[in-house]
Amino acid sequence: MxxxxxxxxxxxxxxxxxxxxxxxxxxxxxxxxxxxxxxxxxxxxxxxxxxxxxxxxxxxxxxxxxxxxxxxxxxxxxxxxxxxxxxxxxxxxxxxxxxxxxAIERDHGFDQAVAMRRAMIDTVEEVGRATALEGIDCDYAMGGTLVFARNGPQRELAAGEVEEARRFGVDPLEYWNEDAVGARFGATSLDEDAPSAMFDPSCARVHxxxxxxxxxxxxxxxxxxxxxxxxxxxxxxxxxxxxxxxxxxxxxxxxxxxxxxxxxxxxxxxxxxxxxxLPLYSLMIATEPLSDEVWQEIGIDHGQTFSDYRHLLVYGQRTADNRFAFGGRGASYHWGSALDPAYERVDSVFAHLHSALHDLFPSLGAARITHRWGGPLGVARxxxxxxxxxxxxxxxxxxxxxxxxxxxxxxxxxxxxxxxxGVDSELTRLPWVNHRSPLWEPEPLRYIGANLGVIGMRFADAEEQLTQRPSLVARAVGRLTGH
The missing domain is CATH 3.50.50.60 (FAD/NAD(P)-binding domain)
Known part of the structure; x- marks a missing residue:
C-alpha cells in the first residue's frame, strides 16, 4: 500500500x-x-x-x-x-x-551570460568535489541529463537549445537523433516518429x-x-x-x-x-525498486536524470536503489501565498505524475508507487x-x-x-549577485496570474500536440517569466 x-x-x-x-x-x-x-x-x-x-x-x-x-x-x-x-x-x-x-545576455551582455553558464557548470563538479572531500556519501553520480523530444515542436526546441548553446561556447550539449534514442531507450513518442533527445553531461544524480x-x-x-x-x-x-x-x-x-x-x-x-x-508547489512520487531487466528496457543508467520538452515540467531520476523518483508541476498556487501540509498532497497531481511516467516509459508496468510527497519552491517575480x-x-x-x-x-x-x-571575486561579479526582483502583485492579481501560468502550460502542451506547431500560449507565458 x-x-x-x-x-x-x-x-x-x-x-x-x-x-x-x-x-x-x-x-x-x-x-x-x-x-x-x-x-x-x-x-x-x-x-x-x-x-x-x-x-x-x-x-x-x-x-x-x-x-x-x-x-x-x-x-x-x-x-x-x-x-x-x-x-x-x-x-x-x-x-x-x-x-x-x-535572457541573461539581453540584460547583462554576452560575456556575463557566458560567465554565469560557466559558473553553473563548474558548480556541478564543485558539489562532487566538496562532498567527496568531506565524506558525504550522497549517491553523487555524474551521468548527465536527457531531455526527450517526443513530437515535432519538441524536436525543434531540442535542436534549438543545442544550437544556442554552441553560440555561447560553454555548454557541451548534444543532440541525439531518433535512431540513437530509439536504439537505446524505451521512451515513447507522441507522433509516428521515434523520440529524439538533448543530452547535457553537466548534471549529477544525488540523494x-x-x-x-x-x-x-x-x-x-x-x-x-x-x-x-x-x-x-x-x-x-x-x-x-x-x-x-x-x-x-x-x-x-x-x-x-x-x-x-x-x-x-x-x-x-x-x-x-x-x-x-511566491511559493509554488511541486509534487513527487517514487516507485518500488525495479529489476535490472526493466531498467535495461527503459535505458536510463545510474547517474542519469531525465525529462522531456513538455511545458508543464516533469523531472526524474533513477535512484541508487533502482527506483524511479519522478516529479512535476501542476499544483495550484494558493491565495495569499498560503503554505499548508494539505497542499503537498493533491491526488489529481499524483495521478497525473503516475500517468505521465507510465506514458513516457511503458516498461514501468504495474510497479507500485510507494511514496508521494511535495513542497513549495521559491519563485521571484x-x-x-x-x-x-x-x-x-x-x-x-x-x-x-x-x-x-x-x-x-x-x-x-x-x-x-x-x-x-568583502572579497571582490569572479563569483561576486556574476550577474545574479545583488539582483533585486520586483515584488509580486497584491492579491487577487497574484492568485490569478500564478494560476493562469499553470493552466497555460497545460494548454500549451495540448495545443502543440493538436497543431504540431510551437505553442503560442507558451510564448505568451514565457514573456511573463522573462524567458
Whole structure:
C-alpha cells in the first residue's frame, strides 16, 4: 500500500520521515534517526546568523567556516535541517539556472551570460568535489541529463537549445537523433516518429536528504551551531528575533554582525519576505525498486536524470536503489501565498505524475508507487534567483531558485561567503549577485496570474500536440517569466 507523506506537524522522527521518500530512506537505511537538534532557548551573540536550515544556509556556513574558522556562526531552522526543498527535491545537481543564457545576455551582455553558464557548470563538479572531500556519501553520480523530444515542436526546441548553446561556447550539449534514442531507450513518442533527445553531461544524480543532512553534520564539526525547532519571527540589521518551538516556547534575540536570509519558498510566511517570493508547489512520487531487466528496457543508467520538452515540467531520476523518483508541476498556487501540509498532497497531481511516467516509459508496468510527497519552491517575480548582500546593514538574501536550487545553493553559499568577507571575486561579479526582483502583485492579481501560468502550460502542451506547431500560449507565458 502506498503512503501519502504530509509535512511535519510535530518534532517526532516518525513525522520527519513522512516529509519525503528521501528522508524516510535515511531512517530505513539506518543513516539518520531524524531526531531534532536542540532549540535555541536564550539570547545569544554570533558573528553570522543564518535563517533557514537548508542547503543555502548550510553551504554558506560551510564556506564561511572554511574561509575563517574563528567566525561564530549560527543556523536557525524552524523544523529540522533539510525540512524544506533541500530534503524533498528531485535530486538533480545540474547546471540549470532559472534565467536562460539568452535572457541573461539581453540584460547583462554576452560575456556575463557566458560567465554565469560557466559558473553553473563548474558548480556541478564543485558539489562532487566538496562532498567527496568531506565524506558525504550522497549517491553523487555524474551521468548527465536527457531531455526527450517526443513530437515535432519538441524536436525543434531540442535542436534549438543545442544550437544556442554552441553560440555561447560553454555548454557541451548534444543532440541525439531518433535512431540513437530509439536504439537505446524505451521512451515513447507522441507522433509516428521515434523520440529524439538533448543530452547535457553537466548534471549529477544525488540523494538530496543524504546531501543536506550530511552537510549539516559537517558544518557542526567545523564549529557551526545548528539550532532546530527555532522559529525566526523577524529580523533587522544586527538582530534576529526567534521563538523556540520546544523548550517551553522561549523567545529571544540573536545579535549578529551578518544576517543571511535563506528560507526559499517558506519565506513567504515572513512579513519581510512576503511578496518577494511566491511559493509554488511541486509534487513527487517514487516507485518500488525495479529489476535490472526493466531498467535495461527503459535505458536510463545510474547517474542519469531525465525529462522531456513538455511545458508543464516533469523531472526524474533513477535512484541508487533502482527506483524511479519522478516529479512535476501542476499544483495550484494558493491565495495569499498560503503554505499548508494539505497542499503537498493533491491526488489529481499524483495521478497525473503516475500517468505521465507510465506514458513516457511503458516498461514501468504495474510497479507500485510507494511514496508521494511535495513542497513549495521559491519563485521571484522575474523568475530570477539572487545572492544579495548589503554591507551597510550586514543583511543578505539568497534564493528564488525556481526548482533549480540543488546545485545553485552551493554557488550561493560560496558567493555569500565572499560578499560577507568583502572579497571582490569572479563569483561576486556574476550577474545574479545583488539582483533585486520586483515584488509580486497584491492579491487577487497574484492568485490569478500564478494560476493562469499553470493552466497555460497545460494548454500549451495540448495545443502543440493538436497543431504540431510551437505553442503560442507558451510564448505568451514565457514573456511573463522573462524567458
Amino acid at each position: 502506498s503512503r501519502t507523506l504530509p509535512a511535519v506537524t510535530d518534532a517526532s522522527p516518525d513525522a520527519a520521515r513522512r516529509v519525503s521518500f528521501w528522508l524516510d530512506d535515511l531512517v530505513v537505511q539506518g543513516l539518520d534517526d531524524l531526531r531534532p537538534r536542540a532549540a535555541l532557548a536564550a539570547n545569544a551573540r554570533f558573528d553570522v546568523c543564518l535563517i533557514g536550515g537548508g542547503l543555502t544556509a548550510l553551504w554558506t556556513a560551510y564556506s564561511l567556516a572554511k574561509a575563517d574558522p574563528s567566525l561564530r556562526i549560527a543556523v536557525l531552522e524552524r523544523e529540522f535541517a533539510g525540512f524544506g526543498a533541500s530534503g524533498r527535491n528531485g535530486g538533480w545537481c545540474s547546471a540549470l539556472f532559472p534565467q536562460s543564457a539568452a 538530496p536528504a543524504k546531501l543536506v543532512r550530511g552537510l549539516a553534520r559537517v558544518v557542526e564539526r567545523l564549529g557551526v551551531a545548528v539550532f532546530e525547532r527555532t522559529e525566526v519571527v523577524d529580523w533587522s540589521a544586527g538582530r534576529v528575533r526567534f521563538r523556540a518551538l520546544d523548550a517551553g516556547g522561549a523567545e529571544g534575540t540573536v545579535s549578529a554582525r551578518h544576517v543571511i536570509v535563506a528560507t526559499e519558498g517558506y519565506g513567504a510566511r515572513l512579513p519581510r519576505v512576503r511578496r518577494r517570493i 522575474d523568475w530570477n534567483a539572487t545572492a544579495s548582500y548589503n554591507p551597510k546593514t550586514g543583511v543578505g538574501f539568497a534564493g528564488a531558485y525556481v526548482g533549480d536550487g540543488l546545485s545553485t545553493t552551493n554557488l550561493a553559499g560560496r558567493t555569500m561567503a565572499d560578499l560577507v568577507h
